[in-house]
Amino acid sequence: MITQQEYNQKKKRLLQELNSAVKTGQPIALRKKTTNLFRPRDQGDVSRIDVTDFTHVIFVDAKNQTAEVEGMATYEIIVQETLKHGLMPAVVPQLKTITLGGAVTGVGIESSSFRYGFPHETLLSMEILTGDGRIIEAKPTGANKDLFYGFPNSYGSLGYAIKLKIQLMPVKRYVKLTHIKYTDSKAYLKDLQKICDDKKWQNQQVDFVDGMMYQRGEYYIVLGQMVDEAPYVSDYTYKNIYYKSILERTEDYLTIEDYIWRWDTDWFWCSVNMGAQNPILRRLYGKDRLRSDRFMKIFNFEMRHGYKQKIDKLFGKKPIEFVIQDVEIPVQNCEEFIKYYFKTINIRPVWVCPVRQLDKGKTWSLYGLDPSKLYINFGFWSSVEAKTKDLAWHNKSLEAKVTELRGKKSLYSSAYYDKNVFWKLYNSKEYNKLKKKYDPKSSFKDLYTKTVKRG
Numbered sequence: 001m002i003t004q005q006e007y008n009q010k011k012k013r014l015l016q017e018l019n020s021a022v023k024t025g026q027p028i029a030l031r032k033k034t035t036n037l038f039r040p041r042d043q044g045d046v047s048r049i050d051v052t053d054f055t056h057v058i059f060v061d062a063k064n065q066t067a068e069v070e071g072m073a074t075y076e077i078i079v080q081e082t083l084k085h086g087l088m089p090a091v092v093p094q095l096k097t098i099t100l101g102g103a104v105t106g107v108g109i110e111s112s113s114f115r116y117g118f119p120h121e122t123l124l125s126m127e128i129l130t131g132d133g134r135i136i137e138a139k140p141t142g143a144n145k146d147l148f149y150g151f152p153n154s155y156g157s158l159g160y161a162i163k164l165k166i167q168l169m170p171v172k173r174y175v176k177l178t179h180i181k182y183t184d185s186k187a188y189l190k191d192l193q194k195i196c197d198d199k200k201w202q203n204q205q206v207d208f209v210d211g212m213m214y215q216r217g218e219y220y221i222v223l224g225q226m227v228d229e230a231p232y233v234s235d236y237t238y239k240n241i242y243y244k245s246i247l248e249r250t251e252d253y254l255t256i257e258d259y260i261w262r263w264d265t266d267w268f269w270c271s272v273n274m275g276a277q278n279p280i281l282r283r284l285y286g287k288d289r290l291r292s293d294r295f296m297k298i299f300n301f302e303m304r305h306g307y308k309q310k311i312d313k314l315f316g317k318k319p320i321e322f323v324i325q326d327v328e329i330p331v332q333n334c335e336e337f338i339k340y341y342f343k344t345i346n347i348r349p350v351w352v353c354p355v356r357q358l359d360k361g362k363t364w365s366l367y368g369l370d371p372s373k374l375y376i377n378f379g380f381w382s383s384v385e386a387k388t389k390d391l392a393w394h395n396k397s398l399e400a401k402v403t404e405l406r407g408k409k410s411l412y413s414s415a416y417y418d419k420n421v422f423w424k425l426y427n428s429k430e431y432n433k434l435k436k437k438y439d440p441k442s443s444f445k446d447l448y449t450k451t452v453k454r455g
């Protein structure tokens with residue numbers, strides 16, 4: 001924790017650094033210690049501004065259930081501080097090093113999203129560093145409300161949030177989990193919709209909903225209910241592996257903290273690619289190294305340099321295509337998506353998370369979803385054997401299908417959209433207005449350049 005005064009001093013220093021960086025005429029980027037982006041590329045010449053110390057919680061207002069947090073504070077730090085007050089952010093993305101600013105600008109999601117929407121919907125205000133060398137406050141009302149509503153999905157191309165005020169929610173000590181199995185996608189989707197509408201299952205309140213698709217015809221809904229007492233608690237932070245437990249039992253109990261980070265230990269299940277699910281190697285890794293950020297570093301290294309791929313080529317293996325994506329599809333169109341997915345992509349397993357916009361009356365200009373609809377987020381993060389010489393064939397096919405099914409694709413990973421298509425999907429009209437107002441000299445790369453262009 002730091003004081004408001006300490007924050008103000010750092011803010012002054014950062015503003016000076018920003019103005020010096022603007023003068024260089026080079027695009028501005030962040031210097032920070034962690035990342036959860038999946039688009040490794042050479043950024044060219046950039047001026048980096050140092051935000052490595054903007055990582056603290058400034059204040060937790062337990063009475064009003066809000067917190068003021070620096071923009072690059074990781075959720076691990078935020079959760080640690082808020083749990084001391086019996087509170088947590090209403091939506092906590094699953095990976096410990098995702099930051100509040102990153103989740104808001106990159107449209108995060110979690111199993112409380114069927115109730116509370118996206119992290120940006122839990123925002124009360126932000127202080128944003130803009131491309132014209134200012135720090136401004138953006139709130140749902142007032143002069144900068146256009147930036148408040150245009151910030152989600154702008155990926156630092158309009159400004160960087162350095163302080164955010166967010167809504168918290170009260171927690172109980174434990175989470176009771178119920179795993180429900182389905183073999184039929186229609187019944188699966190129907191129940192997901194019903195549970196999210198009723199916020200109940202068999203007359204019990206439901207606090208968290210997510211799920212898994214292990215293969216075609218093997219689907220699970222996982223319900224979480226916060227409870228004060230638990231008959232036992234399971235531990236998936238070392239020897240046991242959370243995603244496997246869903247197949248093995250119908251009910252489970254975790255502490256609230258272990259529930260929040262249930263996916264981090266094995267980076268969902270992607271730790272398998274680093275050998276960390278082999279019992280012997282797992283011991284060698286040791287409990288403290290089983291963390292998403294460790295695995296991410298190893299994986300990013302391979303994506304950049306492709307050593308394993310070069311060795312595989314020597315042994316005559318076919319080239320691969322990385323397909324690391326999260327997509328949101330209106331629930332009505334999910335049956336068709338599931339059919340397409342297992343026929344065309346078929347990376348297994350798949351994470352499933354329902355989400356709906358919290359306040360139907362609001363418009364988040366750069367990430368517009370139909371506020372009347374429930375969407376299902378499907379997350380899949382691995383590689384497939386290349387189908388053609390085009391090593392983006394599957395990704396492009398997926399983009400086309402998501403558009404056809406009126407869904408939306410997150411932009412934290414590779415994107416291949418043609419420029420015109422991209423701007424139709426992500427609201428060029430509003431984006432250009434915001435860019436002109438808050439970054440007139442293009443100190444920050446624009447959204448298309450950042451998220452689609454290579455090299």
Ligand SMILES: Cc1cc2nc3c(=O)[nH]c(=O)nc-3n(C[C@H](O)[C@H](O)[C@H](O)COP(=O)(O)OP(=O)(O)OC[C@H]3O[C@@H](n4cnc5c(N)ncnc54)[C@H](O)[C@@H]3O)c2cc1C
Pocket residue numbers: 030032034035036037038071072093094095097098099100101102103105106107108109110155156157159160161162379381412450
């Ligand atoms: C395998 C995988 C699984 C994922 N699963 C989930 C998931 O389940 N739930 C979920 O919510 N998200 C998930 N994500 C996506 C993640 O939330 C986004 O990538 C998010 O933007 C990462 O935030 P970060 O704090 O790590 O920021 P970074 O990775 O450092 O940056 C992400 C982008 O945001 C910009 N940015 C960073 N900080 C700020 C700021 N303060 N203000 C403005 N712009 C900023 C950066 O310039 C960059 O363009 C997943 C990502 C991966 C790789």
